[in-house]
Structure formats: C-alpha cells, structure tokens
Amino acid sequence: MSKKNHVTPPAFAERLLRIIYYDKGEFTHLGDFEEMFCHICENKSKAYARYWYCFQVLKSLPGFIKNKVYWSTAMLKNYLVIAVRNVVKNKVFPIINVTGLAVGMACFLLIMAYVQHETSYDRFHERSDRIFRLLSKESVQKGQKSVEEYDDHFPELMTPVFVSDFPEVKRASCFMDAFQDKAVLKAEKKLFYQSGLYADRNFLEIFTFPLIHGNSQSVLSEPNTIVITEQVSKKLFGNENPIGQIISYKERRRQYEVVVSGVVENTPHNSSIKFDYLLSLATLKADKANSFMFDNWNVANFQIFVMLTETGNKTEAEEKLTEFAQTRRNGTILVLQPIEDIHLRSQIRGELATNNEVRYVRLFSFIAVMVLLIACVNSMNLGVACSSKRAKEVGVRKVIGANRRQVRRQFLGESLFLSVLSLSVALLLMKLLLPRFSLILGVELELDLLNNAFIIGVMIGTALFVALASGSYPALMLSALSPVSSMKEHSISGNRSGRLRNILLVFQFTLSVILIICTVVVFRQMNFIKSKKLGFDREYVVVIPVKEKETLDKRQAIKTSFLQLPQVQGVSISSGLPINIRSRLINHEFVRGNGEKVRMDIKFDYVDEDFVDVFKINILQGRNFSRQFSEDKYGVLINETALKKIGWSDPVGKELSFTRDPYHVVGVVEDFQFATLHHQIEPMVLINSMGSNIAVRIHQGDVPAILGSLRRTFEKITRSQPFEFYFLDDAFDKLYQKEKRTGEIFGTFAGVTVLIACMGLFGLAVYMIDRRTKEIGIRKVLGASVSQLVTMLNKEFAGLILLSNLIAWPVAYIIMRLWLQDFAHRIHMSIWTFVFSGMGVLLISFVTVIFHAFKASSSNPVHTLRYE
Amino acid sequence: MRLLSRSEELVLLAVWKLQEDAYCIPIRQELIEVTGKKWSFGSIYDPLDRLERKGLLKSYLTEPVKERGGRSKRIYRLTSLGKKSLMEIRSIQDALWDRIPSLETDRKKT
Numbered sequence: 001m002s003k004k005n006h007v008t009p010p011a012f013a014e015r016l017l018r019i020i021y022y023d024k025g026e027f028t029h030l031g032d033f034e035e036m037f038c039h040i041c042e043n044k045s046k047a048y049a050r051y052w053y054c055f056q057v058l059k060s061l062p063g064f065i066k067n068k069v070y071w072s073t074a075m076l077k078n079y080l081v082i083a084v085r086n087v088v089k090n091k092v093f094p095i096i097n098v099t100g101l102a103v104g105m106a107c108f109l110l111i112m113a114y115v116q117h118e119t120s121y122d123r124f125h126e127r128s129d130r131i132f133r134l135l136s137k138e139s140v141q142k143g144q145k146s147v148e149e150y151d152d153h154f155p156e157l158m159t160p161v162f163v164s165d166f167p168e169v170k171r172a173s174c175f176m177d178a179f180q181d182k183a184v185l186k187a188e189k190k191l192f193y194q195s196g197l198y199a200d201r202n203f204l205e206i207f208t209f210p211l212i213h214g215n216s217q218s219v220l221s222e223p224n225t226i227v228i229t230e231q232v233s234k235k236l237f238g239n240e241n242p243i244g245q246i247i248s249y250k251e252r253r254r255q256y257e258v259v260v261s262g263v264v265e266n267t268p269h270n271s272s273i274k275f276d277y278l279l280s281l282a283t284l285k286a287d288k289a290n291s292f293m294f295d296n297w298n299v300a301n302f303q304i305f306v307m308l309t310e311t312g313n314k315t316e317a318e319e320k321l322t323e324f325a326q327t328r329r330n331g332t333i334l335v336l337q338p339i340e341d342i343h344l345r346s347q348i349r350g351e352l353a354t355n356n357e358v359r360y361v362r363l364f365s366f367i368a369v370m371v372l373l374i375a376c377v378n379s380m381n382l383g384v385a386c387s388s389k390r391a392k393e394v395g396v397r398k399v400i401g402a403n404r405r406q407v408r409r410q411f412l413g414e415s416l417f418l419s420v421l422s423l424s425v426a427l428l429l430m431k432l433l434l435p436r437f438s439l440i441l442g443v444e445l446e447l448d449l450l451n452n453a454f455i456i457g458v459m460i461g462t463a464l465f466v467a468l469a470s471g472s473y474p475a476l477m478l479s480a481l482s483p484v485s486s487m488k489e490h491s492i493s494g495n496r497s498g499r500l501r502n503i504l505l506v507f508q509f510t511l512s513v514i515l516i517i518c519t520v521v522v523f524r525q526m527n528f529i530k531s532k533k534l535g536f537d538r539e540y541v542v543v544i545p546v547k548e549k550e551t552l553d554k555r556q557a558i559k560t561s562f563l564q565l566p567q568v569q570g571v572s573i574s575s576g577l578p579i580n581i582r583s584r585l586i587n588h589e590f591v592r593g594n595g596e597k598v599r600m601d602i603k604f605d606y607v608d609e610d611f612v613d614v615f616k617i618n619i620l621q622g623r624n625f626s627r628q629f630s631e632d633k634y635g636v637l638i639n640e641t642a643l644k645k646i647g648w649s650d651p652v653g654k655e656l657s658f659t660r661d662p663y664h665v666v667g668v669v670e671d672f673q674f675a676t677l678h679h680q681i682e683p684m685v686l687i688n689s690m691g692s693n694i695a696v697r698i699h700q701g702d703v704p705a706i707l708g709s710l711r712r713t714f715e716k717i718t719r720s721q722p723f724e725f726y727f728l729d730d731a732f733d734k735l736y737q738k739e740k741r742t743g744e745i746f747g748t749f750a751g752v753t754v755l756i757a758c759m760g761l762f763g764l765a766v767y768m769i770d771r772r773t774k775e776i777g778i779r780k781v782l783g784a785s786v787s788q789l790v791t792m793l794n795k796e797f798a799g800l801i802l803l804s805n806l807i808a809w810p811v812a813y814i815i816m817r818l819w820l821q822d823f824a825h826r827i828h829m830s831i832w833t834f835v836f837s838g839m840g841v842l843l844i845s846f847v848t849v850i851f852h853a854f855k856a857s858s859s860n861p862v863h864t865l866r867y868e
Numbered sequence: 869m870r871l872l873s874r875s876e877e878l879v880l881l882a883v884w885k886l887q888e889d890a891y892c893i894p895i896r897q898e899l900i901e902v903t904g905k906k907w908s909f910g911s912i913y914d915p916l917d918r919l920e921r922k923g924l925l926k927s928y929l930t931e932p933v934k935e936r937g938g939r940s941k942r943i944y945r946l947t948s949l950g951k952k953s954l955m956e957i958r959s960i961q962d963a964l965w966d967r968i969p970s971l972e973t974d975r976k977k978t
Contacts, residue, residue, distance in 0.1 A: 028940055031940065031941060036909075
C-alpha cells in the first residue's frame with residue numbers, strides 16, 4: 001500500500017465511531033476498522049469500502065443508544081423514591097429550602113422584569129440603532145469644576161439643511177413639545193386636556209409609531225391637520241372613524257381648528273417620546289404670529305432627531321455637523337445621542353419624559369443578585385446540613401457499586417428538582433406581587449412570559465444556577481468520600497462543612513444587616529425631609545394651573561370670586577410655587593452699599609401681593625407689597641440669603657435693575673426652601689406681578705365640598721379650560737418620589753433578605769439541635785436547667801450574628817454616606833441606628849432559634865436519650 | 869473457577885495460536901476461517917474485553933502503524949491463568965467425550 005493512494009474512511013463515520021468506542025482514549029478499535037477499511041479498499045473497491053465502513057458504524061448505533069439510555073435511567077426510579085422519602089422524612093428542610101429559594105427567585109425575577117423594562121426604552125423603533133438626537137455641548141464653569149452641559153433645542157431652519165447637505169443623514173425630523181403644556185382638545189362639546197407635540201412631516205417616517213388610519217408620508221404635511229392616538233380618538237369620538245372630524249385646539253398662546261388626518265397607536269409605555277396627539281408643524285408655520293420661530297437662526301425651540309444612512313458613521317457625522325454649526329455660531333459642538341441612550345444615560349434639563357439613571361438600575365440589579373445569592377447560599381447551607389445525614393446512604397450506594405459520577409448526578413438531580421419546584425412557586429409569587437411592585441416603582445410592568453425570550457432565559461438560567469450552586473457542595477463532597485469513612489458517623493460533620501456553614505451564615509446576615517441599616521437611614525432621611533421646617537406652609541393649598549389664553553385673561557376675576565367663598569382663606573397668582581422656583585437671572589449685577597459691585601446668579605419668581613400670606617412666609621424687614629402704594633408696582637421682596645450675599649445693611653428702598661423699569665426692594669422675607677432639599681437655599685427675589693398658577697388656601701373642613709364650590713365658581717367664569725387642580729403637598733411629595741421609591745425598595749428587600757436568612761437559620765438550628773439531642777439529654781440528667789440549655793444553644797448563633805454586624809456596619813456606613821451626599825440637608829447617622837438594626841436582627845434570630853431550642857430542652861431526657 | 873463461554877473459548881484459542889500477532893483483525897480472520905461463519909468486530913471485542921477483565925488475557929499497545937491512521941494495535945497475550953483455564957476446559961471436554969458412545973452410530977439410527 002503506497003502512501004500516495006492512501007484512502008481514509010469517511011470523516012463523519014469515524015467521528016461517530018470515536019464516540020461509540022471510547023476505548024480509554026487510545027482508539028485502537030478505530031485502528032482496527034481503518035486497517036480493515038484499507039484491506040477492503042485494495043481487494044474490492046473504494047466505494048464498497050466506504051459503504052462497509054459506514055454500515056459497520058451505523059449498525060452499532062442503536063445498541064449504543066439503547067445502552068446509554070438504559071444505564072442512565074436504571075437508577076432513576078430509585079433516585080426518585082429516595083428523594084421523595086427524604087422530603088417526607090425531613091419535611092421542615094425541603095419546605096424551608098423551597099420557600100426561601102422561591103421568595104429569592106421571585107424577587108430576582110421581579111427586579112429583572114423591571115431592569116428589562118428600563119433597558120427596553122426606545123428599542124421598538126425599527127431602525128433604533130440609526131436614530132439619534134441632536135445635542136449641543138457646552139462646557140460651563142461650575143465652582144471649581146468645568147461641567148459639560150447639553151442642550152437639545154435647535155432652530156427649525158437647521159432641519160432641511162441636514163438632509164440636503166449631509167450624505168450621512170438619511171432623514172431628519174424636528175418637533176416641539178408645546179412647552180410641555182397641556183392643550184385642550186374639543187370636539188362635539190367634549191373637551192379634554194392632552195399633551196402632545198408639534199411634529200413635522202418626517203416624524204412618523206423616522207419613528208415607528210404605527211398608524212391605524214392614514215398614510216405615514218402625508219398625514220402631517222398639510223397645515224391644520226392633527227394625528228391623534230387611539231385613546232384620544234376613543235375619548236372624543238367613541239367608536240366612530242375620526243378621520244376628517246374637526247377638533248378645536250387650544251393652548252395658552254394658540255388656538256386652531258384642525259382636521260384629524262390620522263390615528264396612531266398609543267405610544268408604548270417604554271417610549272421616551274410620549275404624546276396624545278401630533279399637530280402638524282405646518283399649522284404653526286401657516287400662522288403669521290409664529291413666523292419668528294421659522295425664519296430665525298437664534299430661536300431654538302425644536303428638538304431634532306436624525307436617522308443616519310446604513311453606511312453613515314456617527315463620529316464622522318458629528319464632526320461634519322459641528323463644522324457646519326461653527327459657521328453659524330462659534331464654539332458650538334454638536335453631538336449625536338443614540339435614541340436608546342435617552343432614557344438611562346441622559347440628563348438634560350427638561351427631558352421629554354421622566355428619565356431614570358443607569359445607577360439606579362444598576363443598584364437594583366445589584367440588590368437582585370444579592371437576594372438571589374442569599375437564597376442560593378441558604379439553599380446550599382440547608383443542602384449541606386441535610387446531606388451530611390445522608391453520608392451513610394452514599395456509603396451503601398458506593399459499596400453496592402455506584403461510581404462517583406452517579407452519586408454526583410443523583411445529588412445534582414435532586415437539587416435541580418428542588419430548584420425547578422421553587423421556580424414554579426416563584427412564578428406564582430411573581431404573578432401575585434407584580435401589581436404591587438409596579439405600584440412602588442411607578443412603571444407598568446407586564447408579565448408576558450411567552451413572548452419574552454429574555455425572561456425565559458433568565459428563569460432557566462436561574463434554576464440551573466441555583467441547582468448547581470446549592471447542589472454542588474453535597475454532590476462534590478459526598479461523592480468524594482470513601483465508603484468506609486462515610487459509614488462512620490460524624491465523619492462529615494467535621495470542621496470543614498461546619499466552617500463553610502458558618503461563613504455562609506455570616507455572609508447572609510451581613511447582607512441583611514446592611515440592607516436593614518440602609519432602610520432605616522433612608523426612612524429617617526425621608527422623615528427628616530417631611531418634618532423639616534420649609535419656611536412656608538404647604539398644607540391646605542389647592543393649585544389650579546392655567547393653561548389656556550382665555551382663562552389667563554380672566555384670572556383676576558377668578559381670584560376675586562374665589563375670595564368671596566367663605567371656605568377660602570386667600571388666593572395668590574404666581575408664576576412659580578414655593579416648592580419649585582426655577583427661573584434664574586444669570587450673572588446679575590448688584591451694587592453694594594459702599595458702591596462695590598457684585599455679580600451673582602439669582603432665582604426669581606413673579607408673585608402677587610397675596611403670595612406671602614397664602615403660603616405663610618414670614619417677613620423679616622420692611623413690608624409686603626400692597627395695592628395701596630402705587631410705587632409697589634415695581635416692588636420686590638428678597639430673601640435672607642440674597643440679603644446676606646449682596647451685603648446690604650439697610651435693604652429697604654434699595655434699587656434693582658432687572659429691566660429698564662426701576663425696581664426697588666420693599667421687604668425681606670425669611671428663607672424658605674424653594675427647591676428640593678438636595679439643594680442649599682439660593683438667593684431669590686420675588687417680583688410683584690402675576691403668573692399662571694392660582695393657589696388657593698382653604699380652611700380645614702369638608703375638602704370635597706370646598707373643591708365642589710371652587711369648581712362651580714371657576715366654571716361660572718370660564719368654560720374654555722377644564723377645572724383641574726392639585727394639592728401643594730402632593731406635588732411636594734412627588735419631588736421626593738425617587739427617594740421614597742428607593743426607601744420602599746430597600747425596605748421590601750431588607751424584609752425579604754431577613755426572612756430568607758431567618759428561614760435558613762431556623763433550618764440550621766433545627767439541624768444542629770437535632771444532632772445534639774443526646775447531649776441535651778445528658779446535660780439535663782446531670783442537672784442543667786432549661787434556661788441554661790437554651791442559652792447554650794443560642795450562644796453559637798449569637799456569636800456569628802454579632803460578627804456579621806461588625807462587618808456590616810462599616811459597609812452600610814460607607815454606602816449611606818454616599819447616598820446622603822446628594823442632599824444638602826441631611827441627617828447625621830447616629831451609632832444608635834446601627835446598634836438598633838443589629839440588635840433587631842439579633843433579636844429576630846433569637847426568636848427563630850429559641851422556639852426549637854426550648855422545645856428540645858424541655859423534652860424529657862428519657863426520650864432524648866433513647867433518640868435514634 | 870467459572871467456565872468460559874464458547875466465544876470466549878474460541879477467542880482465547882485464537883489468541884494462543886496467533887501469538888505475537890494476536891489483535892482484533894487476525895483473530896477475526898482466524899475465527900471466520902475456522903468456523904466458516906460471520907464474526908462481526910463487536911463479537912470479537914466483547915469476549916476480548918471480558919477475558920481481559922477476568923485476567924485471562926493481558927494486552928499491550930504496539931508502535932503506531934501507518935495504515936491504521938497512525939494508531940497502535942492492541943496485542944493480546946494469554947496469562948498463566950488463561951492457559952490454565954484453557955487446559956481445564958480441554959480436560960473437561962475430553963472427559964465428557966470419553967464418557968459417551970461414538971456419535972457416528974447415533975446418527976445412523978435416526
């Protein structure tokens with residue numbers, strides 16, 4: 001046989017043969033077959049040899065498979081019987097194990113559902129990876145640091161230039177968010193407040209908001225057309241086809257009669273761009289009053305989104321756009337922000353929708369992993385405790401002939417069975433808890449398992465992970481034992497498994513204590529905020545925001561007639577409310593008493609003369625505005641901080657120049673907290689004028705009745721805007737929603753971890769005490785009292801829990817210090833918070849252990865000694 | 869000691885006959901020639917494995933051979949136990965044959 005025409009057998013058959021005849025990895029059988037193959041090759045034909053070879057291999061396949069299946073299931077029945085017997089015999093352990101795991105998994109899955117929801121934002125657009133929002137970047141000096149600030153408003157004139165001059169840009173669309181005001185949509189006497197956008201004709205071509213009626217290329221191109229969502233269509237027109245219907249559209253400054261040209265599906269809950277209607281931008285263009293927006297490069301009112309071409313490179317496009325922008329205004333840097341980043345990675349003032357932060361999502365994911373880890377550790381702990389009782393079983397199995405792999409498979413299989421059982425319980429729990437969880441987080445979470453490959457993947461992954469994590473220790477440890485040593489009692493309960501158990505226990509309780517301390521600190525900070533003296537009274541104030549021009553004209557009349565109601569204490573009309581004064585004069589110049597000039601930023605608000613009374617703000621110097629003094633038309637009040645910063649010794653009568661009109665200081669008000677407590681109080685000035693918020697202070701009493709009479713009075717004067725209101729303290733609470741949410745999440749998970757950890761502790765206690773039944777009996781016979789025994793049994797755990805406390809305190813301290821740094825006004829973390837949290841956990845664990853310890857100690861020594 | 873099965877006995881005899889060349893293919897060839905029946909590879913491997921486990925055979929690997937795709941042969945040799953049990957079988961069979969009348973006469977009757 002020469003080397004040249006050496007023929008090899010078919011590769012796939014050879015590979016198959018390799019699997020079937022493993023032969024200690026030496027594959028001499030393969031050699032036999034190949035030799036035979038060559039032999040046939042020489043004597044007969046190549047084709048026949050191939051045929052022969054394949055046939056030989058395939059012939060052995062059925063037998064091979066049959067053997068494999070038979071031998072791998074031969075013991076299955078026995079394993080199942082043993083597993084069931086173990087569950088029935090121990091009862092407590094499997095129940096604790098499954099409950100703990102299920103609760104942990106349910107928490108994990110809940111948070112994963114949330115994380116998935118948060119990361120799914122804006123990914124539903126068909127070409128979401130090519131859609132970008134245009135931002136301009138600016139470096140701003142803030143104190144010592146230079147901070148990059150982004151702005152997302154641009155002139156409309158830019159949009160057509162992008163498409164015509166830049167090959168990378170496939171489409172561009174601009175829209176305006178109507179200054180986030182709600183507009184009144186009215187059709188056939190039905191009127192509703194809705195919020196929407198002025199969008200140009202390309203809007204629906206870039207974004208994937210499917211149209212139910214109408215054509216996406218033309219619906220927004222004509223003036224005086226509107227596209228409404230399904231929901232609005234239902235509200236205004238019922239089940240009729242709304243196309244061609246007339247809607248009268250009103251907002252504070254504008255008023256149009258528009259024709260419905262399309263109906264779009266409701267915006268998905270995971271969209272950053274949310275709207276109830278889209279008014280065609282052509283409507284605004286056609287209106288002469290708005291021409292300033294469309295022929296001016298300096299009026300930046302519009303958000304611009306671009307869609308790049310398939311080949312368009314983001315960085316190149318950014319460079320080119322910046323180059324272009326520099327020709328218009330020096331120093332402008334344009335950045336393209338991927339639409340998928342808007343929800344989690346963007347902090348621009350006045351975002352379209354409430355944003356989240358990546359770090360919150362990360363924090364939650366971290367907690368989720370921790371909870372799952374605790375549950376796994378718990379299960380592992382119980383698994384170890386339980387399985388040490390089964391060392392004898394393993395010994396017997398090995399003597400009969402089980403090999404290591406079989407024992408390993410048995411234990412892993414059992415823990416897989418438990419974890420799958422837990423998973424089903426977890427799913428049930430998740431289903432029950434999801435509505436409540438959605439409520440806490442303020443997002444609509446849905447449990448759509450079948451269409452959600454991610455969640456299914458996570459669930460199966462979790463089950464496998466838990467099975468592996470909790471089954472691996474017993475599987476590896478027990479399978480490694482030699483039959484002789486496993487038959488001798490106590491051999492497994494030696495130091496190694498005991499130490500591991502203790503480490504796991506300490507780990508669990510450390511995490512629990514950390515979470516409890518965090519919860520306590522968060523709640524104390526929240527209480528502190530609630531009870532903090534704000535400098536104004538936020539209770540019993542009803543705020544009616546004016547959103548429409550006609551009503552705005554009549555606000556004085558509304559105020560007068562409100563004042564005639566007996567239940568009304570006072571009415572004030574202002575632009576901002578004491579909880580959120582945001583308007584700011586930048587770098588304004590003040591002249592000090594000695595002629596020195598200072599420049600600083602100052603907040604301002606337009607208020608009328610009743611503002612101070614309605615919100616019960618104290619006046620320190622001078623007086624309030626009054627209608628009796630005509631010069632008060634240009635009067636202002638400044639706050640204490642402003643006074644200190646400017647440094648006037650005698651502020652009343654000092655002149656200020658905001659516009660050409662000569663303003664002068666009438667009085668000084670006590671500092672009040674007009675931003676959230678994350679911020680220090682800044683200098684502020686109240687200017688005598690009016691705004692669009694009507695604030696009504698009402699007497700305590702029958703609130704619904706008072707609201708009813710307010711409504712009637714309001715509707716008597718104006719019908720062009722629905723009567724909508726909110727309470728000032730509700731709005732105040734909303735400012736701290738994120739913190740409140742964090743607190744509640746921490747609270748929930750702290751509770752869950754403590755629950756899981758205690759279940760684990762209980763299981764361990766039962767196990768440990770059972771082991772020491774005889775010892776307890778002997779001690780009792782020798783004269784130990786019940787209380788002595790209980791103390792003895794508790795001591796072991798108490799030490800471990802104290803250790804966990806020692807580890808947890810500094811960690812919790814560091815975490816919470818970071819969190820509190822966000823607040824300008826914050827509590828001091830006292831040592832007592834830590835001590836009490838630690839003691840609380842200790843107490844709970846005592847209660848857990850003591851129950852069983854007491855039962856064991858008070859039993860009759862005769863029985864305990866006869867045990868086993 | 870346990871008796872050997874027929875196939876084990878035959879394989880054992882073939883190994884003894886082939887001496888230094890006793891690996892699967894010649895063994896199979898030998899058996900096919902002698903018995904005139906088909907012997908599959910599996911029907912050789914199985915008795916070989918069993919005999920080795922019982923300690924009647926031992927095996928070693930040769931240098932890699934080219935026409936075997938660079939793999940070694942597994943050559944089997946009889947152990948002393950193997951020889952002993954072959955001899956034992958022989959003596960049992962001889963004893964049995966000695967006790968019965970000749971088969972030739974039997975056949976004529978039927």
